[in-house]
Every structure is written in C-alpha cells, then in structure tokens.
Amino acid sequence: MIRPEIPLASPYMNAAGSLGFAPPAAWPLPERMGAFVTHPISLARRTPAASRALLPFAGGFLLHTGLPNPGLRTVLRAYAARWARASLPIWAHLIPENPSQAAEMVARLENVEGVLAIELSLPPGAGPQEGLEFASAALGELPLAFCIPLDRAAGPWVAELAGLGVAAFTLSAPRGCLPGPAAMPVSGRLYGPALFPQVMSALLALKPLGVPLIAGAGVFSRADAAALLSAGAAAVQFDAALWKGYI
Amino acid sequence: MPTFTAVLSEVRLGPGGLSGALDVPPALRPAPGQYLLASSGDPTDPLPAALFPATPPDAPLRVAPPLPAHWSGGMRLHLRGPLGHGFHLPEPARRVALAALDSAPELLLPLAHLALRSGAAVALYAAQPPQGLPDAVEALPLELLAEALSWADYLAAAFPLSSLPALRRLCALAPHQQFSMETQGLVLATMPCGGAALCGACAVLTGRGWKHACADGPVFSLNLLEEAG
Numbered sequence: 142m143i144r145p146e147i148p149l150a151s152p153y154m155n156a157a158g159s160l161g162f163a164p165p166a167a168w169p170l171p172e173r174m175g176a177f178v179t180h181p182i183s184l185a186r187r188t189p190a191a192s193r194a195l196l197p198f199a200g201g202f203l204l205h206t207g208l209p210n211p212g213l214r215t216v217l218r219a220y221a222a223r224w225a226r227a228s229l230p231i232w233a234h235l236i237p238e239n240p241s242q243a244a245e246m247v248a249r250l251e252n253v254e255g256v257l258a259i260e261l262s263l264p265p266g267a268g269p270q271e272g273l274e275f276a277s278a279a280l281g282e283l284p285l286a287f288c289i290p291l292d293r294a295a296g297p298w299v300a301e302l303a304g305l306g307v308a309a310f311t312l313s314a315p316r317g318c319l320p321g322p323a324a325m326p327v328s329g330r331l332y333g334p335a336l337f338p339q340v341m342s343a344l345l346a347l348k349p350l351g352v353p354l355i356a357g358a359g360v361f362s363r364a365d366a367a368a369l370l371s372a373g374a375a376a377v378q379f380d381a382a383l384w385k386g387y388i
Numbered sequence: 389m390p391t392f393t394a395v396l397s398e399v400r401l402g403p404g405g406l407s408g409a410l411d412v413p414p415a416l417r418p419a420p421g422q423y424l425l426a427s428s429g430d431p432t433d434p435l436p437a438a439l440f441p442a443t444p445p446d447a448p449l450r451v452a453p454p455l456p457a458h459w460s461g462g463m464r465l466h467l468r469g470p471l472g473h474g475f476h477l478p479e480p481a482r483r484v485a486l487a488a489l490d491s492a493p494e495l496l497l498p499l500a501h502l503a504l505r506s507g508a509a510v511a512l513y514a515a516q517p518p519q520g521l522p523d524a525v526e527a528l529p530l531e532l533l534a535e536a537l538s539w540a541d542y543l544a545a546a547f548p549l550s551s552l553p554a555l556r557r558l559c560a561l562a563p564h565q566q567f568s569m570e571t572q573g574l575v576l577a578t579m580p581c582g583g584a585a586l587c588g589a590c591a592v593l594t595g596r597g598w599k600h601a602c603a604d605g606p607v608f609s610l611n612l613l614e615e616a617g
Contacts, residue, residue: 158585158587159581159584159585159587160584160585161584161585161586165584167391169391180585180586188598189588189591189598190588193588193589193591195435195578195580195589197434197435200432200434201434202434202435202580204580204587204589206587206588206589206591207588208588209588209591209598332434333434334431334432334434335432361431361432361434362431381434381435381580381581382434383584383585384425384435384436384580384581384582384584384585385425385427385436385466385468386391386425386427386436386466386467386468386584387391387427387466
C-alpha cells in the first residue's frame with residue numbers, strides 16, 4: 142500500500158469550521174499557513190440546529206450548531222474560483238451522511254482546481270464499521286485526511302483505517318455533553334485549551350501506526366503547537382484560538 | 389480585519405454587571421450597535437467576548453455590561469473589529485423609543501445621544517434606567533412599551549433572541565403582526581467567531597432566511613426577525 146502524501150506548505154493550519162470557506166486575508170502566525178481547511182460541507186444544505194448552544198466549561202466550551210452550510214453545489218458555485226486562485230492547498234472538509242454521499246462528494250471535488258485534499262468527518266453516531274465504510278468510499282484520487290475525534294481515538298478500527306491507505310489522521314474535537322437551559326443535557330463538539338492533554342495522549346498512542354497525524358484540537362498557543370510538532374505531529378490545526386485574532 | 393490592543397480601565401460594577409473604559413483609536417471605535425471582539429490574553433481563556441459601546445461616538449469609549457466577570461482594570465485586551473452592522477437612526481425620526489429587554493440599557497445610550505442631537509424626543513423603556521442617562525431622555529418602565537407604538541416613529545430595542553416573543557407581547561402585537569414604524573433590534577447572541585467562521589452559534593431566523601448575528605447583524609429590522617429562531 143502506498144500512502145499518498147498530504148499537501149502542506151507548512152505544518153500550521155486552521156481546523157475545519159474555524160475560518161469559513163475560503164482562505165483568510167490575515168493569518169495570525171509568523172509562519173505561513175500550510176493549508177486551508179474549509180468549513181464542514183454537506184452534500185445538501187443544512188440549516189442551523191434548532192437547539193443551538195454554546196456552553197462554557199473550565200478551560201473550554203461546548204458548541205452545538207448543527208454545522209449549517211449551504212451544501213456542496215452552492216459552496217462550489219460561491220468559492221471554487223477563490224480556491225483556484227489560492228496560494229496554498231485547499232482541503233475540502235466533508236460531512237457526508239452516508240458512504241455513498243462521501244463517494245459522490247469526493248468525485249465532484251476531484252477536478253476542482255486548488256482542492257488538493259479531502260478531510261472527512263463522520264456523523265456523530267457512526268460506529269467503527271461505518272467509519273471504515275465511509276473511509277473506503279472517500280478514497281479517491283485526492284489524499285484523504287480522516288478525522289478521528291479524541292473520544293474515539295482508540296480501538297482496532299483505527300488500525301484498520303490505517304491499513305486502508307488514508308493519507309493522514311486528523312485528531313479532531315471530541316464530543317461531550319453539558320447541562321443546558323433548564324438542566325437539559327446538550328451534546329456538541331468540545332473546544333479549548335483543556336483538551337491539550339488529550340490530543341497529546343492520542344498523538345502518542347497512534348504514532349506507532351505510521352500514519353501522519355494532525356493535531357486538530359486543544360491547540361491554543363504557539364507553545365502547544367511546538368510541543369505537538371516535537372512529539373511527532375505532522376501538522377497542527379488551530380480552531381477557536383483563531384477567533385481571537387492573535388495566537 | 390484590524391486587530392489591536394487596548395487597556396481596560398475604570399471598571400465599574402453595576403446592576404447589569406461589569407462595564408469599563410477602553411482607549412480605542414477613533415477609526416476603530418464601534419458605532420452604536422456594532423461590537424469589538426475582545427480576548428483577555430490569557431491562553432486558558434478560550435472565548436472572546438463581544439463588547440458594545442455605551443457612550444456616543446465622540447466621547448471616551450465605555451463598553452456596556454456585562455463584561456466577563458473575571459476581567460479587571462488594567463487588563464490589556466486583544467481586540468478585533470469594529471464588527472457587524474449597527475443601528476441606523478432614520479433621518480426623519482423625531483420621536484424615538486428605545487427598549488432594553490433582558491439586557492443592559494447602556495447598549496442603547498449611544499443611540500439616545502445621537503437621537504437627542506438630531507433634535508428628537510427620546511424615551512427609554514427598561515427595567516432600570518442606566519447610569520449616565522441624559523436628563524432629556526424620559527425613562528419609562530417596560531410595561532408601558534405598547535404606548536410607544538402610538539407615538540414613536542422609530543423603535544430600537546436590545547434583547548436576547550429568546551426574548552423576541554416577550555418583546556412582541558410587550559408591544560401588544562398580534563401573531564404575525566408587523567410594526568407599523570421603522571424598527572431595529574440589537575439581537576444579543578453569543579458570537580464566538582465574530583464572523584471569522586460563520587460558525588452558526590449566533591444563527592438568526594429572518595424573513596430572508598437564516599442570518600448570522602455576528603456578520604449580518606447584530607442589528608436587524610424587528611419586522612424581519614422570526615420567532616422560530
């Protein structure tokens with residue numbers, strides 16, 4: 142099995158959902174941006190979740206939005222020209238609902254100028270077997286970075302994924318649950334510097350698989366990034382840290 | 389988008405929480421209803437906060453409460469902005485009603501000053517009048533807000549999105565009834581990305597589809613907002 146190389150101009154990137162659909166005019170690090178990862182894109186348009194929530198906890202926050210986006214067709218119409226003009230690799234982040242959607246979306250992106258890689262996230266409830274099916278369906282001509290949420294970065298399915306020929310694993314934001322309004326539990330993605338020990342631990346645990354690892358959660362400072370790169374990460378992704386405008 | 393730093397000073401604790409002063413260059417000051425996205429510089433503090441002006445554009449900038457409770461005077465803030473679309477006081481408005489529902493009335497002070505300067509009569513409906521309210525502004529309880537619809541020619545409100553139904557009830561509007569005057573609402577939503585990601589946390593349902601408070605607002609026509617959001 143030949144593992145495709147991930148296209149990166151430097152090891153510093155944004156995480157999906159942190160900077161919209163096109164590369165920003167400004168990047169808060171002195172090092173150049175290695176690649177731009179798009180906002181999560183579904184095949185069909187997704188509206189915001191009815192029960193949107195942002196719930197802080199010590200060292201982080203839970204975000205539940207439903208990942209609204211206009212759908213692949215509209216995104217391509219609006220942003221393909223900017224991607225083609227981009228001076229850095231574009232990674233299209235896909236959130237298909239099933240493996241056949243994954244295959245369809247990847248096929249539509251293979252000839253889009255500027256898109257040099259696919260990053261794939263699983264639906265929240267997908268199990269290990271489904272994960273393998275999604276990954277198989279998304280393997281095409283473009284290198285595939287497969288997102289493994291930190292809360293699922295263990296088990297034999299990860300080794301099986303490695304054997305499929307994915308180009309990289311992105312260690313991404315885990316899901317969690319917090320009491321919301323009226324103490325009703327709210328589930329969502331977790332962000333914040335409190336996740337750093339988990340991403341470091343997952344990085345070290347998965348390193349023996351020999352798949353390039355991208356640390357894509359809990360990176361909130363240059364020191365965090367440096368530590369992860371020293372520990373063997375192929376790249377680091379900043380997420381909500383970018384919203385401050387400085388790192 | 390410009391990023392810059394400024395020192396938070398003159399921090400005061402009022403009924404709505406902490407407020408403070410910021411020494412911000414004139415070109416970077418938010419207009420009424422616009423905001424700055426501010427971070428404390430503490431890397432363990434994961435989220436920036438939206439700061440809204442509480443003073444008119446030509447006075448030293450104070451930002452409205454509530455600031456994050458752990459912020460203190462002397463703290464250097466990293467700022468991004470000004471962001472969003474603010475209030476637009478209509479040229480012919482002569483009778484201006486302002487309403488702060490479940491929010492700090494200080495958010496409407498800059499607009500009150502602008503309206504007074506344009507020669508308009510101004511009334512502020514709020515649970516409690518804010519410090520620094522000009523004497524010329526009549527302070528009234530929210531329960532009287534429905535009366536404003538019979539005399540005002542412009543209504544501006546500040547409220548969390550969840551309070552839109554309550555605002556419509558206070559205005560004695562029937563379901564789907566539109567305001568008959570020009571209206572604007574500052575929708576207070578959590579805007580963590582400040583438009584950088586359009587992350588969806590501040591999504592607002594409007595008659596023209598889903599909008600982002602961070603980028604399309606946070607000020608919208610009240611007739612455009614829909615309660616299902």
